[in-house]
Every structure is written in C-alpha cells, then in structure tokens.
Amino acid sequence: MSINIAEDCCFHCGLPNEDAQKYQVVINDVPHAMCCPGCQAVAQAIVDNGLVNYYEFRTEPAARGDSALSNTMAQLSVYDEPDLQEEFVFDQGKHKQIQLTVEGITCAACGWLIEKQLAKLKGIKQVSVNVSARRALISWQPDQIKLSEILSRLKSIGYESLPFQPDTHEASYKKEHKAFLKKLGLAGIMTMQVMMLAMGQYFDIFGNIDDDAISYFNAVSLLLTTPVVLYSGSIFYISALKAVQAKTVNMDVPVTIAIVATYIAGVLAVNKNTGEVYFESICMFVFFLLISRFLEHRSRHRASLISSNMLKLIPITANRLENSIWKSVLAKQLIKGDMVIVKPGESVPVDGYITEGKSLFDESMLTGEFEPVTKSVGDKVYAGSLNQQGSIIVKVSASVKHAMMNQILRLQENALANKPKVAAVADKLSRFFVIIVLAVAIATYLFWYYQGSEHAFWITISVLVATCPCALGLATPSALTCAMAKLNQLGILLKRADALEQITGISDIVFDKTGTLTKGEFSIQKTWLNESFSNELCDTFGLPHTTNEQLVMHLASIIEMRSEHPIAKAFVDANQKLGPLSLSQKKWQALKDINVTNLNIEIGKGVSSNIYHYQCHIGSKKFIQEKLDRVLQIDDITALKGANVIFAMGNQVLAGFWVTDTLADDVTETLKQLKAFKTTILSGDTQANAEIIAKQLGINNVIGDSSPAQKLDYVNNMQKINAKTLMLGDGINDAPVLAAADVSIAVGNASDLAKNAADVVLLNPKLNMLSHLINLAFATKRKIKQNIAWALGYNILVIPFAVLGLLTPWQAALGMSLSSIIVVYNSTRLMR
Structure with missing residues (x-):
C-alpha cells in the first residue's frame, strides 16, 4: 500500500515544498508538486518509462533528486531575468540571439556535437559553434525555451558556457592556457624520463641487463607514465566520452582507444612479467598530440584576439550631462538622446552625433585606415574611435549594445554560422573517416590475429594512432578563422563566410558609379534657367528679377535637402555659395521657413513635393517626363542637352543642372588589378555621364539611366546565362540589386539599407580593398584545398604502412601530430 504525502510536501521525496507551483509532474493524469528540478527530473523519468506503479506501491519516500541539479538550475535561472538579458541578448523579432563563451571545446568534433545536441531542443532556431574562437551563436524562441534551459543542456553534455564578454572570454582562455601548459609540461618531462629508460634497453646502453632489471625499469616506466595517461591525456577521454554519450564518434575516440588499450596492455605486462610494453610510445603520443592541440589553441586565440580586442577599445565609463553637471557613469548605462563629453586623448564611449566641437579621430579599429578623419558638428562618431584633438559633445544615437563595433562582431559571428560548402564537406568527411579508421583497425587486428602474429595488438594501435583525422577536422575552420582575422585588420566586414567561397567563382564585376567609382562629392558645374518662368516666380514671391537664380537654387535646395542621395548635397552647397537673397529679415525668414508638403522620394529617380500651390519635381529627365501632366520632350530644349538633373514646377521646366562627380583616388589602380574579370558600370546617372567615367577607366560595358528595377533586371538576366556577378554599390537605390547579386559589396560610406543588403561591407572607404x-578569397580557398589534400593524403599514405606493421606506435604518433601542426601553420600564413 502506498504511503501518504502531505499536500505541502514534495510528492517524490516527501520533504517540505516551499514553491508548490514551480515544479510539477503529471502522474496518472493528476499534477503533483515537486520541491526541486532534481525530483521533477526523476519523477518525469519514472512516468516517461511507464513505471508510475512505483508511486502506488512504495512504502517510503524516495531519496531527494540530485541537489547539484537544483543548484545548477538556480544559478542559471538568473540569466532569464530581462534586466540581465538586456546587456547581452539581442531581439530578432520572434527570436532572441546570444553569443556564448563555451569552455571545453577542443576540436571541430566538439562544435559538431554541441550543434547537434542543442538542435534537438524545441524552440531552437539556429546553433552555430565557432570552434576557433570557442564561441557559440544561438537563436531561440523565448516562448518555447528559456536561456537557462539552453545553458543547462550545454552543461549536461559537459560544456560550461557564459554570455560572451571580452574580459571573461580572455580569462577563460588564460585558464585553458594554463591547464594546457601544465598537461604539456608534465607529459614532456615524463616522456624524457621514460624514453631514457626505453632507449637504454633498446640499445643496450647499460650493458647486459638481466630480467629483474628490465622488470624494474618497466615498473618505473609505468609509474612515470600513469600521470601522463590520467592527467595529461584526460582532455582526449573527456571529449571522446561526450561524443559516445551523444551516440556519435569524433576524432578523440580512436585516440582514447589507442592510449587506454596500450596503457592497460602495459600494466598487464608489468604485473605478469611477460609481453611487451610501449610506455614510451604512450608518453610520446600524448606529448605530440598535446603539442599540436596547444599550437592550434594558441593560433585560434591569436586569430580571435583581433576581434575581441576591438571591444576592449570601448571605454567602460563616460561623462554624461546630468542637471547641467558632467557625471561619470558606466558606458553601458547610456541611452539614446544622452549627451556625453569626449576630451582629447579619450576614446568615444558610444555611437552618436557631434553637437558641439571639432576634432581629428582615429577610426583605424573600424576601417584599418590609420589616417585621422576630421569631424565636426553633425558628423557621426563611433564607439572606440580615438579623439586626438579638441573636446567634443556627442548626442548618443545608440546604446553600447547596439554600437557599430558590436554590430560588426555580431555580423562576423553570423558569417561564421553560414559555413561554406567545403566546410560542411570536410566536417562530414572527418566523421566518416573516424568510422573508417575504426573499421580498418578492427580488420587489421583480426587479420594479424588469425595469422598468428604476436604483434597484432600493437599493429592495430599503430593504425589507430597514425590515421586519427585531427588534421582533416582542422583543415577548414582554421583557414576561415585566420581569413576573418586578416579581413578585420584590413577593415573589411564579412557578413557570411560562404561569400568568400562564392567570390572565387565570379565572372563579372558590376559597379555602381556614384560613390563607388567616384568620390560622391558632387558639384553643380552649370545651370540653365527658364527665364520667363523664373521671373514669374520672382513676382510671386515679391522679389526682383535679378534674384531669379538665387530663388531657383534656394527652392531646389530645400527640396533636395530632404533626400539622402549624395547628389542632394551639391544643391545645398551651391545655395550657400550664392548667399542669402537681398530681402528684409522678415521676408528672408519667411522664405527660409517655406512650407514643403507631400514629400515623396522615389529611390533612384527623384523627389516630388508641394510648395504653396505648385507641384514640384526634381530628378532625372525620365522622372520629370513621367511626372508632368503633358508629354514634354525635354530633348527639344537645345539648351538642356547634357543636363542630368531637371527641376520642374507645375507643368513647366524651371531649370536644368549639370552635376558632376570626380573619380575616387585609387579606382584606376584597382581596376588594373581586376583585368581578369568582365567589368560593367550600372548607373542611374545619364548614359552620357556614365560613359565619360567609363572612358576614363577603360570600361567598355556601360549602362546608364537605370532605375533600381532596371539594375535588378540586368543582374537577373546575367544570372540566367550563368554569369556569376559581384555587385558594388553604396546608395539606397542599390539595395535591391545588392540583395540579388551572387556576391554584393557595400562600399565606403554606404547607406544603412545598402549595408544590410550586402554580403560584404568595406569599412575602409578605399576601393583597393576590393x-x-x-x-x-582565392588564397583561403587554396589553403583549405591544401589542408584537406594534405590531411587526406597523409592518412591514405600512412594506412598501408600502419596496417603492414611497418610503423611503431611512437612513429605513428609523431606523424599524426606533425600532420595537424602543418595544417594549422599553413592556415596562419593567411594572416601575414
């Protein structure tokens, strides 16, 4: 007969239950309260396995569930607090995203294991592990799973994780670095001692050694080898155990089998005083493998350090204006609209706009360009940039969490989440190779065993050691990480890693003209006025006819200033050069405050608005013809030939403008380096202006007068004939075509829309970054191919020697470790 449990006690263990609603399990269709996650987990397991009768026939309460689980969940639940998540969790509509520092990652197989295990959880949208940086990027649905549950799942498969922060990440690295050095140092010292004893026996250095002395030396070798196996080699066993628990295999499985089997065989041989011992091979194997893992660990840190150090440039504190007093506060407490002061020699604490002052700024951490940039009132400054001269006051435009530098690092993590095809192939290949290695090892043992060879066991160990595919697992991630680090140094932001792979297959490079091939610094070289109409406007506004040009330019500028197109600034500048109209202060103020209504900006075409009773349009010739009530053949106005911006009011053309741009400084040299590709100018400017630029640059394929839709059609048509296109642009009108191109690049000071649509952002405004x-991209592809070819070639080449018994275990260990070291070294050459 079952015991009775009081209502205020845990139904499983019978202990007092303080929160009866928090942990519940449905048993026989009735919800029962549990006191902790441990009891809840055990009770749920009993129910899930069809053992609910236990609760009907038990005679005493069960032991309480694992208190460690309770403590763990209590500690992790703090990360579900919204205030804490505000610092490191990013909202993405229905999903949330976090970047974690994950301890215990030793190889590519660890990353694969974490991705597969977390992907099984309900509510997980995406999991991507960057093995090189020891970070995980996770997106989840908060209504289906909590962050604490994700962290708990990681802990349950053996990986400690915390939200990524540069300081804690660095501390984590140093902790692992010290552990590596301890394991490596111990293995190195013991290997030397064991090798000395083994060499003495092999080469008879000590003279004639009797059996008792040999037994003594073997016992000493066992004593010296034991800490190497139990401590130094533990990193491999833990990794292998995690894989086996997840019902899979990784590269450390054959390593673990080889080490443990050889050690046990040696222990038996020493105890029975018969057979061979290979303690020196075990020590050398662990030592060499630790060396390769340590070098890989250090090179990964070197590559990821470049990105991590970017965040360290953002100061911890800032001086915020509070009640007319500058007060020191934490930079992460700043919100949009706050005013902060940045003094000479200080780093800007947050993204914002200068409201007072002028100074030189070092933005090399973003652009890779060390030449200071002059900025004044109205210009944007970025967190982490160094103020080199005067004091400035900045109005905060985004919190530290959403600063440009943080966005860059998040985009890079997203880029590594999108693995190129070659990376996916290499990951699958390495896992299949482990299975093949195990199968070959079993077949080798059976063959030599039935041949009656006394060395069957040791030949099998050599096969396991020699063919471990560690180098194959490192081939792709090591190259990609080093490539990303180099791009960071150059001021190039890669938003998806597979873009590097796609760049190597492009055939056509398509350039937008304005702001890409040219500086985007426009000026009005010539103006044509419809004098009769402009004089009529002067009468309307009560102005003398001599001011008609000033009036027209003023009207054009107040419309254009509402547009983000680079050409708009030319009208504002031209209006300022002409100076104010000769009017009374009252009249001039009224004209400056003129009411502009019904503003409509058509991207890549022009701007429409109403001024008083006039409907105004300013833009390309095609745009004006579309907007006017009657069909107007602007080409019939001889004086307008070559004008690329037309201004119309009502149904009449008021003015025409010849707006020109200048070539970017390095564009000619850059195009010389791109002769292997077919180049095209695809511009919204007039055909005549586009051809002028093309002629200067030696580009034969020129398409002008293109709307955003026409640009998109051009790229789509190119793709239909299997041409792989790379598109460069910078404006809002380039966003659709950037999104459609095989690879898209936003250049220089591109609009936010263009940056969002692009695969790559050139933070450095110089075009030679292309x-x-x-x-x-080509170098990275070569390195990956070289790494895979070397890893596969070595393993395929060494298998026959190992199977035939021509390799001793220590020789196999040396060859396998050198193979991994060569792959890592080859990848680091990308960073030079």
Whole structure:
C-alpha cells in the first residue's frame, strides 16, 4: 500500500515544498508538486518509462533528486531575468540571439556535437559553434525555451558556457592556457624520463641487463607514465566520452582507444612479467598530440584576439550631462538622446552625433585606415574611435549594445554560422573517416590475429594512432578563422563566410558609379534657367528679377535637402555659395521657413513635393517626363542637352543642372588589378555621364539611366546565362540589386539599407580593398584545398604502412601530430 504525502510536501521525496507551483509532474493524469528540478527530473523519468506503479506501491519516500541539479538550475535561472538579458541578448523579432563563451571545446568534433545536441531542443532556431574562437551563436524562441534551459543542456553534455564578454572570454582562455601548459609540461618531462629508460634497453646502453632489471625499469616506466595517461591525456577521454554519450564518434575516440588499450596492455605486462610494453610510445603520443592541440589553441586565440580586442577599445565609463553637471557613469548605462563629453586623448564611449566641437579621430579599429578623419558638428562618431584633438559633445544615437563595433562582431559571428560548402564537406568527411579508421583497425587486428602474429595488438594501435583525422577536422575552420582575422585588420566586414567561397567563382564585376567609382562629392558645374518662368516666380514671391537664380537654387535646395542621395548635397552647397537673397529679415525668414508638403522620394529617380500651390519635381529627365501632366520632350530644349538633373514646377521646366562627380583616388589602380574579370558600370546617372567615367577607366560595358528595377533586371538576366556577378554599390537605390547579386559589396560610406543588403561591407572607404578581398578569397580557398589534400593524403599514405606493421606506435604518433601542426601553420600564413 502506498504511503501518504502531505499536500505541502514534495510528492517524490516527501520533504517540505516551499514553491508548490514551480515544479510539477503529471502522474496518472493528476499534477503533483515537486520541491526541486532534481525530483521533477526523476519523477518525469519514472512516468516517461511507464513505471508510475512505483508511486502506488512504495512504502517510503524516495531519496531527494540530485541537489547539484537544483543548484545548477538556480544559478542559471538568473540569466532569464530581462534586466540581465538586456546587456547581452539581442531581439530578432520572434527570436532572441546570444553569443556564448563555451569552455571545453577542443576540436571541430566538439562544435559538431554541441550543434547537434542543442538542435534537438524545441524552440531552437539556429546553433552555430565557432570552434576557433570557442564561441557559440544561438537563436531561440523565448516562448518555447528559456536561456537557462539552453545553458543547462550545454552543461549536461559537459560544456560550461557564459554570455560572451571580452574580459571573461580572455580569462577563460588564460585558464585553458594554463591547464594546457601544465598537461604539456608534465607529459614532456615524463616522456624524457621514460624514453631514457626505453632507449637504454633498446640499445643496450647499460650493458647486459638481466630480467629483474628490465622488470624494474618497466615498473618505473609505468609509474612515470600513469600521470601522463590520467592527467595529461584526460582532455582526449573527456571529449571522446561526450561524443559516445551523444551516440556519435569524433576524432578523440580512436585516440582514447589507442592510449587506454596500450596503457592497460602495459600494466598487464608489468604485473605478469611477460609481453611487451610501449610506455614510451604512450608518453610520446600524448606529448605530440598535446603539442599540436596547444599550437592550434594558441593560433585560434591569436586569430580571435583581433576581434575581441576591438571591444576592449570601448571605454567602460563616460561623462554624461546630468542637471547641467558632467557625471561619470558606466558606458553601458547610456541611452539614446544622452549627451556625453569626449576630451582629447579619450576614446568615444558610444555611437552618436557631434553637437558641439571639432576634432581629428582615429577610426583605424573600424576601417584599418590609420589616417585621422576630421569631424565636426553633425558628423557621426563611433564607439572606440580615438579623439586626438579638441573636446567634443556627442548626442548618443545608440546604446553600447547596439554600437557599430558590436554590430560588426555580431555580423562576423553570423558569417561564421553560414559555413561554406567545403566546410560542411570536410566536417562530414572527418566523421566518416573516424568510422573508417575504426573499421580498418578492427580488420587489421583480426587479420594479424588469425595469422598468428604476436604483434597484432600493437599493429592495430599503430593504425589507430597514425590515421586519427585531427588534421582533416582542422583543415577548414582554421583557414576561415585566420581569413576573418586578416579581413578585420584590413577593415573589411564579412557578413557570411560562404561569400568568400562564392567570390572565387565570379565572372563579372558590376559597379555602381556614384560613390563607388567616384568620390560622391558632387558639384553643380552649370545651370540653365527658364527665364520667363523664373521671373514669374520672382513676382510671386515679391522679389526682383535679378534674384531669379538665387530663388531657383534656394527652392531646389530645400527640396533636395530632404533626400539622402549624395547628389542632394551639391544643391545645398551651391545655395550657400550664392548667399542669402537681398530681402528684409522678415521676408528672408519667411522664405527660409517655406512650407514643403507631400514629400515623396522615389529611390533612384527623384523627389516630388508641394510648395504653396505648385507641384514640384526634381530628378532625372525620365522622372520629370513621367511626372508632368503633358508629354514634354525635354530633348527639344537645345539648351538642356547634357543636363542630368531637371527641376520642374507645375507643368513647366524651371531649370536644368549639370552635376558632376570626380573619380575616387585609387579606382584606376584597382581596376588594373581586376583585368581578369568582365567589368560593367550600372548607373542611374545619364548614359552620357556614365560613359565619360567609363572612358576614363577603360570600361567598355556601360549602362546608364537605370532605375533600381532596371539594375535588378540586368543582374537577373546575367544570372540566367550563368554569369556569376559581384555587385558594388553604396546608395539606397542599390539595395535591391545588392540583395540579388551572387556576391554584393557595400562600399565606403554606404547607406544603412545598402549595408544590410550586402554580403560584404568595406569599412575602409578605399576601393583597393576590393582587390585585397578577392585575393584573400582565392588564397583561403587554396589553403583549405591544401589542408584537406594534405590531411587526406597523409592518412591514405600512412594506412598501408600502419596496417603492414611497418610503423611503431611512437612513429605513428609523431606523424599524426606533425600532420595537424602543418595544417594549422599553413592556415596562419593567411594572416601575414
């Protein structure tokens, strides 16, 4: 007969239950309260396995569930607090995203294991592990799963994780670094001692050694080898155990089998005083493998340090204006609209706009360009940039969490989440290779055993050691991480890693003209006025006819200033050069405050608005013809030939403007380096203006007068004939075509819309970064192919020697470790 449990006690263990609603399990269709997650987990397991009768026939309460689980969940639940998540969790509509520092990652197989295990959880949208940086990028649905549950799942499979922060991440690295050095140092010292004893026996250095002395030396070798196996080699066993628990295999499985089997065989041989011992091979194997893992660990940190150090440039504190007093506060407490002062020699604490002052700024951490940039009132400054001269006051435009530098690092993590095809192939190949290695090892043992060879066991150990595919697992991630680090140094932001792979297959490079091939610094070289109409406007506004040009330019500028197109600034500047109209202060103020209504900006075409009773349009010739009530053949106005901006009011053309741009400083040299590709100018400017630029640059394929839709159609048509296109642009009108191109690049000071649509952002405004990007893409592909070829080639080459018994275990260990070291070293050459 079952015992009775009081209502205020845990139904499982019978202990007092303080929160009866928090942990519940439905048993026989009745909800029962549990006191902790441990009891809840055990009770749920009993129910799930069809053992609910236990609760009907038990005679005493069960032991309380694992208190460690309760403590763990209590500690992790703090990360579900909204105030704490505000610092490191990013909202993405229905999903949330976090970047974690994950301890215990030793190889590519660890990343694969974490991704597969977390992907099984309900509510997980995306999991991507960057093995090189020891970070995980996770997106989840908060209504289906909590962050604490994700962290708990990681802990349950053996990986400690915390929200990524540069300081804690660095501390985590140093902790692992010290552990590596301890394990490596112990293995190195013991290997030397064991090798000395083994060499003495092999080469008879000590003279004639009797059996008792040999037994003594073997016993000493066992004593010296034991800490190497139990401590130094523990990193491999833990990794293998995690994989086996997840019902899979990784590269450390054959390593663990080889070490443990050889050690146990040695222990038996010493105790029975018969058979061979290979303690020196065990020590050398662990030592060499730890060396390769340590070098990989250090190179990964070197590559990820570049990104982590960017965040360290953001100061911890800032001086905020509070009640007319500058007060020191934490930078992460700043919100949009706050005013902060940045003194000479200080770093800007947050993104914002200068409201007072002028200074030089070092933005090399973003652009890779060390030449200072002059900025004044109205210009944007970025967190982490160094103020080199005068004091400035900045109005905060985004919190530290959403600063440009943080966004860059988040985008890079997203980029590594999108693994290129070659990376996916290499990951699958390495896992299949482990299975093949185990199968070959079993077959080798059976063959030599039935041949009656006394060395069957040791030949099998050599096979396991020699063919461990560690190098294959490192081939792709090591190269990609080093490539990303190099791009960071150059001021190139890669938003998806597979873009590097796609760049190597492009055939056509398509350039937008304005702001890409040219500086985007426009000026009005010539103006044509419809004198009769402009004089009529002067009469309307009560102005003398001599001011008609000033009036027209003023009207054009107050419309254009509402547009983000680079050409708009030319009208504002021209209006300022002409100076104010000769009017009374009252009249001039009324004209400056003129009411502009019904503003409509058509991207890539022009701007429409109403001024008083006039409907105004300013833009391309095609745009004006579309907007006027009657069909107007602007080409019939001889004086307008070559004008690329037309201004119309009502149904009449009021003015025409010849707006010109200048070539970017390095564009000619850059195009010389891109001769292997077919180049095209695809511009919204007039065909005549586009051809002028093309002629200067030696580009034969020129398409002007293109609307955003026409640009998109052009790229789509290119793709239909299997041409792989790379598109460069900077404006809002380029966003659709950037999104459609095989690879898209936002250049220089591109609009936010263009940056969002692009696969790559050149933070450095110099166009020669394009040739650096393309060269690095090809170099990365070569490195990955070289790494895979070397890893596969070595393993395929060494298998026959190992199977035939021509390799001793220590020789196999040396060869396998050197293979991994060569792959890592080859990848780090990308950073030079």
